[in-house]
Amino acid sequence: ALIAVLPGDGIGPEVVGQGTRLLRAVAERFGHSFELTEAPMGGVAIDLTASPLPPETLALCQRSEAVLLGAVGGPKWDPPAKVRPEQGLLELRKALGLYANLRPVAPFPALYDASSLKPEVLRGVDLLVVRELTGGIYFGEKRRDETQAFDACVYTVEEVVRVVRAAATLARTRRKRLTSVDKANVLETSRLWRAVTERVVREEFPDVELKHLLVDACAMHLIKRPADFDVIVTENMFGDILTDEAAMLSGSIGMLPSASLGANRRGLYEPIHGSAPDIAGRGVANPYGTLLSVAMLLRHSLGLEKEARAVEAAVATSIEAGTLPADLAPPGTRPAGTEEIGTAVL
Amino acid sequence: ALIAVLPGDGIGPEVVGQGTRLLRAVAERFGHSFELTEAPMGGVAIDLTASPLPPETLALCQRSEAVLLGAVGGPKWDPPAKVRPEQGLLELRKALGLYANLRPVAPFPALYDASSLKPEVLRGVDLLVVRELTGGIYFGEKRRDETQAFDACVYTVEEVVRVVRAAATLARTRRKRLTSVDKANVLETSRLWRAVTERVVREEFPDVELKHLLVDACAMHLIKRPADFDVIVTENMFGDILTDEAAMLSGSIGMLPSASLGANRRGLYEPIHGSAPDIAGRGVANPYGTLLSVAMLLRHSLGLEKEARAVEAAVATSIEAGTLPADLAPPGTRPAGTEEIGTAVL
Numbered sequence: 181a182l183i184a185v186l187p188g189d190g191i192g193p194e195v196v197g198q199g200t201r202l203l204r205a206v207a208e209r210f211g212h213s214f215e216l217t218e219a220p221m222g223g224v225a226i227d228l229t230a231s232p233l234p235p236e237t238l239a240l241c242q243r244s245e246a247v248l249l250g251a252v253g254g255p256k257w258d259p260p261a262k263v264r265p266e267q268g269l270l271e272l273r274k275a276l277g278l279y280a281n282l283r284p285v286a287p288f289p290a291l292y293d294a295s296s297l298k299p300e301v302l303r304g305v306d307l308l309v310v311r312e313l314t315g316g317i318y319f320g321e322k323r324r325d326e327t328q329a330f331d332a333c334v335y336t337v338e339e340v341v342r343v344v345r346a347a348a349t350l351a352r353t354r355r356k357r358l359t360s361v362d363k364a365n366v367l368e369t370s371r372l373w374r375a376v377t378e379r380v381v382r383e384e385f386p387d388v389e390l391k392h393l394l395v396d397a398c399a400m401h402l403i404k405r406p407a408d409f410d411v412i413v414t415e416n417m418f419g420d421i422l423t424d425e426a427a428m429l430s431g432s433i434g435m436l437p438s439a440s441l442g443a444n445r446r447g448l449y450e451p452i453h454g455s456a457p458d459i460a461g462r463g464v465a466n467p468y469g470t471l472l473s474v475a476m477l478l479r480h481s482l483g484l485e486k487e488a489r490a491v492e493a494a495v496a497t498s499i500e501a502g503t504l505p506a507d508l509a510p511p512g513t514r515p516a517g518t519e520e521i522g523t524a525v526l
Numbered sequence: 527a528l529i530a531v532l533p534g535d536g537i538g539p540e541v542v543g544q545g546t547r548l549l550r551a552v553a554e555r556f557g558h559s560f561e562l563t564e565a566p567m568g569g570v571a572i573d574l575t576a577s578p579l580p581p582e583t584l585a586l587c588q589r590s591e592a593v594l595l596g597a598v599g600g601p602k603w604d605p606p607a608k609v610r611p612e613q614g615l616l617e618l619r620k621a622l623g624l625y626a627n628l629r630p631v632a633p634f635p636a637l638y639d640a641s642s643l644k645p646e647v648l649r650g651v652d653l654l655v656v657r658e659l660t661g662g663i664y665f666g667e668k669r670r671d672e673t674q675a676f677d678a679c680v681y682t683v684e685e686v687v688r689v690v691r692a693a694a695t696l697a698r699t700r701r702k703r704l705t706s707v708d709k710a711n712v713l714e715t716s717r718l719w720r721a722v723t724e725r726v727v728r729e730e731f732p733d734v735e736l737k738h739l740l741v742d743a744c745a746m747h748l749i750k751r752p753a754d755f756d757v758i759v760t761e762n763m764f765g766d767i768l769t770d771e772a773a774m775l776s777g778s779i780g781m782l783p784s785a786s787l788g789a790n791r792r793g794l795y796e797p798i799h800g801s802a803p804d805i806a807g808r809g810v811a812n813p814y815g816t817l818l819s820v821a822m823l824l825r826h827s828l829g830l831e832k833e834a835r836a837v838e839a840a841v842a843t844s845i846e847a848g849t850l851p852a853d854l855a856p857p858g859t860r861p862a863g864t865e866e867i868g869t870a871v872l
C-alpha cells in the first residue's frame with residue numbers, strides 16, 4: 181500500500197515521525213508492505229515552492245491509498261501573508277473529495293483528571309462527530325471591497341445526502357443513534373440540511389434513530405450531557421467549532437485523531453491539534469493524536485481492522501500505564517517525550 | 527419611564543411575572559415611576575394575529591425606553607409551520623437597531639457544584655460576550671430551489687465598527703482586555719472583521735489590550751481557561767454558539783441575563799434560556815435570568831446604576847442562601863419555585 185506522508189510545520193514532523201515508525205512496525209508485525217513517501221505541504225511547501233500544496237504533493241496524494249498529515253501553519257505564514265498554509269489543507273480536502281471528516285471523542289479514564297469537566301460528566305462518553313468537509317461557507321464565493329465583505333454558504337442536496345449516508349452508516353456500527361446539528365430556525369441551508377437528513381435516514385436507515393438539535397443547544401449539551409451522544413453529523417463550520425469544543429472532554433486536543441473520507445477508500449488522516457510552533461523541535465509534542473490517526477488509517481483506508489484495534493489497544497495500555505506528555509502528566513510525575521510515547525506504543 | 531413587557535411563550539409569562547414584580551418594587555423603594563405595558567409577541571402573537579411581531583407590539587417597543595422579554599417558541603409553532611415565533615424576535619432586534627448583545631457570565635460560587643466544570647476551572651470567571659446581533663448570516667439573503675440552498679453572510683465596515691466600539695467601551699469599565707473572535711483563516715467577512723477591529727481599538731482605545739482568537743480555539747479556551755477572558759466580541763452566528771457554550775459555566779442556562787443595545791439607550795432585556803414548554807405553567811421555572819436582566823435594564827436603559835447593583839446584590843444573597851430552582855438545588859434539598867425565588871429577591 182502506498183501511503184503519502186506530509187509532516188507539515190511546527191510539531192508536525194515530530195508527531196508524524198512516530199506515526200511512520202508505528203506504520204513500519206505494524207507492517208512488520210502483521211506481514212504487510214507499506215510504501216511511505218514524504219512530500220512538502222503547508223508552510224514548509226510555501227518556503228520551498230511558493231505554494232502550500234505543490235502539484236507534486238497533490239499528485240502523490242492522489243495516487244496513494246492514504247495520506248498521513250501532521251499539522252500546518254505558524255506565525256511565519258500568518259496574515260497579512262497572502263499565501264497561507266491552511267489554503268493547502270483546504271485545497272487538498274477538496275481535490276481529494278474528502279467530504280466526511282470523522283472526529284471520535286472517547287476520553288480515557290486515566291485522563292479524566294486532566295479535563296476541565298467533572299469525571300461523572302465524562303463517564304461513558306463515546307461520541308463521533310461526522311463533519312461535512314468540502315462544502316458550506318468554507319468553499320462558497322468570497323468578496324471584499326472598501327465597505328463590506330461577503331461569504332456565501334451553499335449546500336446542495338447531493339452534498340448533504342452523501343455525508344448523512346456516511347454518518348448513518350457509521351451509526352449502524354455503533355449505538356444506532358444519530359444527532360443532526362443545524363440552525364434551521366435561521367438558515368436556509370440548515371432547513372435544506374434538516375429536510376434531506378430526515379428523508380435519507382427515514383428511507384435508507386429506518387433502524388437508525390435520528391434527532392435534530394440546534395447548534396447553540398448542541399454547544400450546551402456537549403458540556404452538560406456528552407454521554408448522551410453517539411454519532412453527530414453537521415455542516416462544515418458548525419463541525420469545526422463543535423469538534424474543538426468536544427476535544428476538551430478528552431483532557432487535551434493532543435489526544436484526538438481524525439479521518440477525512442470520500443467516495444472511495446482513500447483518506448486523509450491527521451491529529452486535530454495544530455502545529456504548536458511554541459513547542460516545536462523540543463521532542464515534547466504529544467503523538468497520541470497521530471498514533472490514533474494511524475489506527476483510523478489502517479481501518480478506513482486499508483481495511484485492516486485487526487491491526488487498527490491492536491494500535492488502539494496499545495495506545496490505551498500506554499495511557500493507562502501513565503506514559504503521558506507534559507500537559508497531561510499529573511503534577512509530580514515525570515512527563516514522557518514524543519519518542520518515549522512512540523516507543524511505549526510500539 | 528415607559529417599559530414594554532413581552533411575556534411571550536412557555537415559561538415566559540412566569541419568569542416575566544417575577545421581573546415586573548421586581549421592577550415595581552424597585553420603583554417604590556427608590557422613588558421612581560415605571561409604566562409597564564404588556565403586549566403579545568412570539569407564538570402567542572401568531573395565535574392572536576397571525577404575526578409573531580404585530581405592528582402594535584413593535585410600535586409599543588419603539589416608544590418605550592426599554593423592553594423586557596420572556597422567551598418565545600414552542601412545538602405548536604415549530605417547522606413545518608411557515609410563520610414562526612423566532613422570526614418576531616429577529617425582526618424586533620433589527621427594527622430597534624439592537625446591534626450589540628451583551629451576555630455576561632460570572633458563575634456564583636454557590637452554583638459551582640451544579641456545573642459540569644470543575645470548581646478550580648470556574649474560580650475567577652467573569653466574562654462578557656458582546657455578540658453582533660443584526661448582521662451576518664442571520665440577515666443575509668436566503669435562497670432555496672430544488673437542488674440547493676444559499677445563505678449570504680455580509681458584514682459592512684460600519685457594522686463592525688459600532689459593535690467593536692460598544693465592546694471596547696465596556697472593556698474600559700472592566701479589566702480592559704478584549705478578545706475578538708473570528709475565522710480569519712477561512713472567511714472574508716472575518717478578515718474584514720479582524721482588520722476593522724484592529725484599527726478601531728488601536729486608534730480609539732489604545733488603553734485596551736486586544737487579542738484575536740479563531741472561533742474553534744475560542745470554543746476550546748472557554749472550557750479550558752474561562753477565567754482568562756474579560757470581554758469577547760464576535761459576529762452573530764459565532765456569538766450564538768459561544769454564548770450557549772459559556773452558559774454552561776454558570777451551572778444552568780436559566781441563570782443568565784442578556785441586554786441588546788443600539789445607538790441610543792433603548793434596549794431589549796431577556797434571559798438567554800428558551801421557552802421550556804415542558805415545564806411551562808407549573809411554577810417551577812427559574813426566574814434568576816430574568817431578574818438579572820432587570821438589573822441590566824435598570825443600568826443600561828434607565829441609567830439607574832445603584833438600583834441595578836441592589837438587584838444584583840439581592841440575587842447573589844438569595845442564591846448564596848440556597849434559594850434554588852429544581853435543576854440547581856443540591857440533592858436532598860427542597861427546590862424553590864418561581865414565585866418563591868421572586869419573593870426572596872424582593
Ligand SMILES: CC(C)[C@H](C(=O)O)[C@@H](O)C(=O)O
Nearest residue numbers: 266269270420452711712742
Ligand atoms: C486550519 C483550518 C482551516 C481548519 C478548519 O477550519 O477546517 C482546522 O481548524 C481544522 O479544523 O481542521
Ligand SMILES: CC(C)[C@H](C(=O)O)[C@@H](O)C(=O)O
Nearest residue numbers: 365366396612615616766798
Ligand atoms: C431563537 C434564535 C433565533 C436566537 C438566535 O439564534 O439568535 C436564540 O438562539 C438566541 O440566541 O437569542
